[in-house]
Amino acid sequence: MKQLLFPNNPQFWYETLRSMSHIAYGGADFGEVVATGERIVEGDYESWYAEWTATADRVADEAQKALEAGHEVSARDGFLRASNYYRSAEFFLHGHPCDPRHDHAYDRSVACFRAAAALFTPRIEPVSIPYEGTTLPGYLYRADTGGTPRPTLIMQAGFDGTAEELHFSGAMAAVERGYTVLTFDGPGQPGPRHHQGLVFRPDWENVIRPVIDFAETLPEVDNSRIALLGSSMGGILAPRAAAFEHRLAALIAVDGVYDLGQISVRNIPGDRADAERLLRADSAPELDAALERIMITDATARWAINHGMYVMGVDTPRAFNASYLDYSLADGIAERIQCPTLVCDAAEDEFFKGQPEQLYEHLTCPRTLMVFTAEEGAGAHCHPGAMRLALARIYDWLDDTLANTPASLGA
Structure with a gap:
């Protein structure tokens, strides 16, 4: 898709398109996104933070006034958009060390989302999922108030998404189709990273296992029809979990990832083994210098490395x-x-690029590869700009798959 804003910075454009994609489920308005983008100095993280925060503050203030005046639908809609705009505001602040303003913007994003969640019918319920002596934050979505066990979708983001953002990128779409939905942030993801210092771990089955345990205690969950959806880096985390946790009735990787190490070694001379030894060495000054140069010249690498140090807990x-x-x-x-x-x-x-096919080729379970194209407006990573199209195809697959799975007794 042509970059309508930030022609020389693909990362700034992708994050703008990401916010535009949330229009489909109430997370943005087109004019607000464009007006904010036009004020931002391309490539300037300070400008990005300031302008998205200004928009978020304005929208949140209007939502609060609507709430105080008794206009609950207007308040709900405003809080949803403000939550997404605060999320965008803090996006480029992570690194080592981390900009202290990121906690403020993140906490405002969560507060606005929870204000909106309380105004839905049924109410979207914040939950705390027990996990290794602490808890993981999430949200429970009910299709109705009857308490009937329903097919259930557990949703997680990946490298940089939030449990709140999942509302716009699939949770509400699933509720519309009659699913119980449980979203959560795992270690390394925003809630646990901001407030508990938890960083990513590769053995993601040890994250998903307690989430499924929690889901199985809920009366709205049909324990025999629990599916897991992972987005972005979740496209490798969720499959990793499903490889060792066999209570799942279906798995969705949006988009599939097979091996993150391929990203690390692709610009290092020599074979994979040599590159891995260099990356793990006590000292590699030439490689360190090369990575610093890449961060200067490549906007996407600059963000990914800064954010990656933060979420992996490395220096x-x-x-x-x-x-x-x-x-x-x-x-x-x-x-x-x-x-x-x-x-x-x-x-x-x-x-x-190419990793979904690699994952698909290695699967021995019943499998489907679903390709989204630029001609459909869906060719970018995780399909921003074509959210309704993408979710329709994904959830039609899930409907058909779970229809062939027997429901629990009493469901």
Whole structure:
């Protein structure tokens, strides 16, 4: 898709398109996004933060006034948009060290979302999921107030998405189709990273297991028809979990990822083994210098490395790249997935090109590869700009898959 704003900075444009995609489920208005983007100095993180915060503050203030005047629908809609705009505001603040303003913007995003959640019918309920002596934050969506067990979708984001953002990128679409939905942030993701210091871990089955345990205690959940959807980096985390956690009735990777280590080693001379040794070495000054140069010249790499150090809990660009080596479905892991699996693929994916096909090829379970194209407006990573189209196809697949799975007794 042509870059309508920020012609020389693909990362700024992608994040703008990402906000535009949330229009479909109430997370933005086109004019607000464009007006904000036009005020931002291209490539300037300070300008990005200031302008998105200004828009978020204005929209949140208007929503609060609507609430105080008794206009609950207007308040709900405004709080939703403000939540998304605050999320966007803090997007480029992460790194090592992390900009202290990111906590303010993140907390405002969560507060606005929870204000909106309380105004839905049924109410979207914030939940705390027990996890290794602490809890993971999330939200429970009910299709109605009857308490009937329903097919259930557990949703998670990936490298940088939030549980709140999942509202716009699939949770409400699933509720419209009659699903119970449980969204959450795992370690390394925004809630646990901001407030508990939890960083990513590759053995994601140990994250999903307690989430499923929690889901199975809820009366609205049909325990025999629980599906898991992972977005972006969740496209490798969710499959990793499904390889070892076999209570899942279906798996969706939006989009599929097979091996993050391929990202780390692709610009390092030599074979994979040599590159891995260099990344994990005690000292590699030439590689360190090369990574610093890449961050100067490549806007996407600059953001990814800064954010990656934050979410992986490491201090250097090389240590971040080394951490990616641990995230792989090779060596027979993908082959252990048993449930029907949908692998989504964006034809013009700027982050993980070719990896959905690799994941699909290694699956031995019932499998489907679903390709989204630029001609459909859906060719970018995770299909921003074509959210209704993408979710219709994804959830039609899920409807058909779970229709062939027997419901729990009493469901």
